[in-house]
Amino acid sequence: MDTMRDRFAPVVSRLLDEDPRVVVVLAEIGKDGFTEARRRHPDRVINVGIREQLLVGAGAGLALTGLRPVLHTFASFLVERPFEQVKLDLGHQDVGAVLVSAAASFDWPAGGYTHMSPGDVALLDTLDGWTMHVPGHPDEAETLLRHAVAAGDDKVYVRLSVQSNARRRAVDGERFLTVREGRAGVVVAVGPLLDPVLEATEGLDVTVLYATTVRPFDAVALRRATETAGTDVVLVEPYLAGTSTAAANDALHDVPHRVLGLGVGRPELRRYGSVDEHMAAHGLDAGSLRQRIAEFAGAPARA
Structure with a gap:
């Protein structure tokens, strides 16, 4: 199966053909995927080189002219390094763009900490008005890319991440999906962590919600799930642990509840390792998740 990032260039190349407003801005990373598109649209595929602040600034300038810019590089270079430009050039000027990242929290461990970005969603969440999609399958990535550009x-x-669930779900860019129903708690699995969560909760009497759009946070779906499953809520996110606990608390502000945020821990892991080893070290493998979810929710096995 191809990866989410494998889908990025072909999908956006088709969008360049379909929509004259679309323009792609790159910072060297991923440029080879747009070779043919650049021949067809030399004025709408722009490579600024390894200048990530310029990447965002140029995108904002293009947006001011009425175009729909799609900006792409690794998450650490797209959100963290040019954060001031994201805040001011896009946010303060009140113009939009589609930021498409790669490498996620630790997709390329050999790249070291410079290429890891577990705090990207939390950092963008300090700004107003951002929609954030976290697909869990390449087909979902294609759907959400099109949704974002439109x-x-x-x-x-x-x-985008190299991690993926085994099968796609019918995502719509707005709502959480109910994947499993139970009566002893609610587990919200984000993006590519759905499969580990389903394995971890097999036989446990819990409801599992699947989230691929995390901002805006689907408070309605969470409240509805707690009406039958109880108000113990576990969030399992593929980025910084606790990123969405405030959103869950706000959704349940008027009812007694408990929230546990699981995700990437704050301590830096200073060995390269593999993606699976990083998952285990952060307690995001199925075995660790099962223990932590069962202990928190006191979830019995289904009869």
């Missing part, structure tokens, strides 16, 4: 002039972040 979203008028909104500010949208699409977080």
Whole structure:
């Protein structure tokens, strides 16, 4: 199966053909995927070189002219390094763009900490008005990319990862999906962590919600799930642990509840290792998740 990032260039190349407003801005990373598209649209495929602040600034300038810019590089270079430009050139000027990242939290361990970005969603969440998509399958990535580009002039972040669930779900860019129903708690699995969560909760009497759009946070779906499953909520996110606990607390502000945020821990892991080893070290493998979810929710096995 191809990866989410494998889909990025072909999908956006087709969007360049379909929509004259679309323009792609790159910072060297991923340029080879747009060789043919650049021949067809030399004025709408722009490579600024390894200048990530310029990447965002140029995108904002293009948005001011009425174009729909799609900006792409690794998450650490797209969100963290040029954060001031994201805040001011896009946010303060009130113009939109589609930021599409790669490498996620630790997709390329050999690249070291410079190429890891577990705090990207939390950092963007300090700004107003961002929609954030975290697909869990290449087909979902294609759907959400198209959704993002078509979203008028909104500010949208699409977080791509090499990690993937085994099968696609019918995502719509808005709502959480109910994947499993139970009575002893609610587990919200984000993006590519759905499969580990389903394995971890097999036989446990819990409801599992699947989230691929995390901002805006689907408070309605969470409240509805707690009506039958109880108000113990576990969030399992493929980025910084606790990123969405405030959103879950806000959704349940008027009812007694408990929230546990699981995800990437704050301590830096200073060995390269593999993606699976990083997952285990952060307690995101199925065995660790099962223990932590069962202990928190006191979830019995289904009869």
